[in-house]
Amino acid sequence: MTSDARAGETPPDVSSFQVDLRGLVDLLSHHLYSSPRVYVRELLQNAVDAVTARHAVDPAAPVRVRLSSEAGRVSIEDSGIGLTADEVRTLLATIGRSSKRGGDFGLESARREFLGQFGIGLLACFVVAREIRVVTRSARTSDAAPVEWLASDDGSYTVRVLPDEARPEAGTTVYLEPRPGAEEWTAAARVEELARDFGSLLPYDITFRGDDGDERPVTDRPAVWERDHPTPAARRVALSGHCARLFGFTPLDIIDLDLPVAGVRGVAYVLPEPTSPAHRTGHRAYLKGMLLTDHEDKLLPEWAFFVRAVVDADSLRPTASREHLYDDETLAAVRDALGARIRQWLAELAAGAPDRLAAFLSVHHLGVKSLARHDPELFELMLPWLPFETSEGQQNLEEFAAAHSEIHFTRTVEEFRQIAPIAAAHGLGVVNAGYTYDAELLGLLSGIRPSVKVSELDAGAVTDRLDPVPTTEELALAAFLGTARARLDPHGCDVALRAFQPVTVPALFLDDRQARHERDRASAQETADSLWSDILGSLRGSAPRARLVLNHNNPLIRRIAALPDAELTGTAVESLYGQALLMSQRPLRPADSTLLNRAFLGLLEWATHSAAQSANPQEDQQ
Numbered sequence: 001m002t003s004d005a006r007a008g009e010t011p012p013d014v015s016s017f018q019v020d021l022r023g024l025v026d027l028l029s030h031h032l033y034s035s036p037r038v039y040v041r042e043l044l045q046n047a048v049d050a051v052t053a054r055h056a057v058d059p060a061a062p063v064r065v066r067l068s069s070e071a072g073r074v075s076i077e078d079s080g081i082g083l084t085a086d087e088v089r090t091l092l093a094t095i096g097r098s099s100k101r102g103g104d105f106g107l108e109s110a111r112r113e114f115l116g117q118f119g120i121g122l123l124a125c126f127v128v129a130r131e132i133r134v135v136t137r138s139a140r141t142s143d144a145a146p147v148e149w150l151a152s153d154d155g156s157y158t159v160r161v162l163p164d165e166a167r168p169e170a171g172t173t174v175y176l177e178p179r180p181g182a183e184e185w186t187a188a189a190r191v192e193e194l195a196r197d198f199g200s201l202l203p204y205d206i207t208f209r210g211d212d213g214d215e216r217p218v219t220d221r222p223a224v225w226e227r228d229h230p231t232p233a234a235r236r237v238a239l240s241g242h243c244a245r246l247f248g249f250t251p252l253d254i255i256d257l258d259l260p261v262a263g264v265r266g267v268a269y270v271l272p273e274p275t276s277p278a279h280r281t282g283h284r285a286y287l288k289g290m291l292l293t294d295h296e297d298k299l300l301p302e303w304a305f306f307v308r309a310v311v312d313a314d315s316l317r318p319t320a321s322r323e324h325l326y327d328d329e330t331l332a333a334v335r336d337a338l339g340a341r342i343r344q345w346l347a348e349l350a351a352g353a354p355d356r357l358a359a360f361l362s363v364h365h366l367g368v369k370s371l372a373r374h375d376p377e378l379f380e381l382m383l384p385w386l387p388f389e390t391s392e393g394q395q396n397l398e399e400f401a402a403a404h405s406e407i408h409f410t411r412t413v414e415e416f417r418q419i420a421p422i423a424a425a426h427g428l429g430v431v432n433a434g435y436t437y438d439a440e441l442l443g444l445l446s447g448i449r450p451s452v453k454v455s456e457l458d459a460g461a462v463t464d465r466l467d468p469v470p471t472t473e474e475l476a477l478a479a480f481l482g483t484a485r486a487r488l489d490p491h492g493c494d495v496a497l498r499a500f501q502p503v504t505v506p507a508l509f510l511d512d513r514q515a516r517h518e519r520d521r522a523s524a525q526e527t528a529d530s531l532w533s534d535i536l537g538s539l540r541g542s543a544p545r546a547r548l549v550l551n552h553n554n555p556l557i558r559r560i561a562a563l564p565d566a567e568l569t570g571t572a573v574e575s576l577y578g579q580a581l582l583m584s585q586r587p588l589r590p591a592d593s594t595l596l597n598r599a600f601l602g603l604l605e606w607a608t609h610s611a612a613q614s615a616n617p618q619e620d621q622q
């Protein structure tokens with residue numbers, strides 16, 4: 001006895017999946033596509049493929065595709081390869097069977113030649129039709145008779161051979177019997193509009209006839225970007241008009257996107273307004289002249305959010321719904337190559353059209369900064385152009401690095417606002433890296449300009465730059481400084497005295513990342529339960545503390561330092577600390593708010609008390 005046939009076991013029962021045809025037709029026709037409009041594309045596609053197939057066996061054969069919608073009845077007639085009765089049975093009647101995946105053509109070459117490949121496209125017509133009738137005659141054999149295939153949306157069909165005169169010439173006509181309720185999709189005006197949208201770049205002349213009986217062209221080749229124009233300026237005008245009609249904006253600039261090796265041709269229109277990097281603009285993608293989508297977001301790299309592109313590609317593949325490009329290695333390679341093309345355009349502008357580059361960057365520097373993060377060469381190329389906010393105003397890094405061998409940067413805009421005027425007055429070069437991408441780019445600067453030192457601004461570096469107060473004067477103020485230090489020590493803040501510009505700033509609150517971290521830790525320790533408090537306490541490091549730098553040049557500071565009343569001095573120091581903290585826009589800890597409250601009320605108390613005293617000097621003596 002073999003192991004397969006053990007006693008008591010029955011052999012496995014091999015079955016095939018059962019298919020409910022009605023469900024499948026419903027699924028494919030109603031749920032695969034986002035809108036019924038795609039049925040026009042599927043009809044055009046089959047007609048074009050049939051003409052291509054016939055052309056491959058008989059280059060002299062007529063080329064004709066005629067779409068029509070008369071009284072809501074849509075039909076399309078082609079002079080393509082046609083089908084024999086057997087082919088009708090195997091191809092049209094088998095869902096998922098396609099002639100475009102083999103036969104005379106290998107899979108890859110078939111993909112190159114044809115638009116279709118899945119064997120489901122015709123079913124899309126059931127979304128607007130309750131019945132599809134195909135009358136076809138094969139061009140492969142001269143004695144092939146015309147055949148009719150009549151299919152209903154319940155999944156049933158009939159095939160019958162017709163007399164010769166029913167269709168004297170080779171080719172195919174598809175007739176749709178409209179489904180009640182779908183009239184809006186089969187009305188002449190709508191069909192014509194859809195045909196032009198999908199098919200204007202298809203490789204054969206296609207016509208449309210509506211209720212008025214007029215036959216008009218659907219195709220309008222070559223594409224605007226491939227047409228001959230008398231001058232480059234005329235071409236720009238034509239393309240700008242195309243962009244305005246298509247996307248509703250006049251482009252700031254236009255980038256040609258030809259990739260002959262990959263069979264990709266098109267243009268990228270530069271948006272005239274800044275746009276968020278998170279905003280994904282859809283691109284308009286055609287495959288072999290057939291419109292796939294207006295919302296393709298995988299065609300260009302993410303950083304190219306400042307353009308909307310229109311391309312026609314030969315080498316890419318569609319997804320089954322044919323509403324997007326299939327995201328495979330070929331698309332990845334095309335995406336990279338198109339990205340390189342946009343980058344090259346920037347390099348060309350930098351070399352030969354500085355005005356255009358400046359105009360572009362004034363709107364889209366963010367996009368270029370995003371791109372430069374991953375592309376040191378481009379970063380270097382754009383160095384003289386990209387604007388940064390510095391302690392000397394808006395400047396590019398090339399200029400700023402030439403003036404400062406050491407560049408400091410702040411991580412937040414608030415920190416920069418507070419420090420920049422003081423740093424500028426003392427010759428310190430500070431860049432505001434609080435904006436998107438700037439900190440990352442500054443981190444890369446030393447890589448391309450090794451002589452420039454870039455570091456985050458810390459409290460020590462700023463204090464070191466400010467003029468020290470002569471020792472004798474500082475000694476004379478020792479008592480005042482002692483009071484100030486004692487008041488602020490519980491808040492994790494040191495006090496220093498310096499002379500700095502501008503004179504109007506009485507005190508400067510400085511900290512850096514480590515100091516901030518230490519303050520957060522201490523604040524967390526205060527509110528934590530005892531176990532956590534012990535753990536956080538043990539973490540207390542020797543990290544630099546925040547510091548309040550008092551400005552010896554400031555008259556108010558001099559007056560406070562000379563106050564005879566130590567309590568009032570303490571209140572004044574707390575007020576200075578609170579004001580400097582508010583100026584730095586740091587979040588206030590609960591202890592800081594309490595301090596601010598106390599200092600404010602203390603000053604009020606003192607002010608009202610002295611006012612009352614001078615109004616009524618006897619009162620105090622009583």
Ligand SMILES: Nc1ncnc2c1ncn2[C@@H]1O[C@H](COP(=O)(O)OP(=O)(O)OP(=O)(O)O)[C@@H](O)[C@H]1O
Pocket residue numbers: 042045046047050078080081082083091092097098099100115116117118119120121122123171172
């Ligand atoms: N106008 C036509 N002329 C000749 N053959 C046709 C025509 N329309 C459809 N066929 C045949 O019917 C088959 C199935 O068509 P269908 O549109 O369902 O799928 P497809 O075009 O092969 O692939 P896809 O689903 O990607 O469109 C085609 O492969 C083709 O052989």
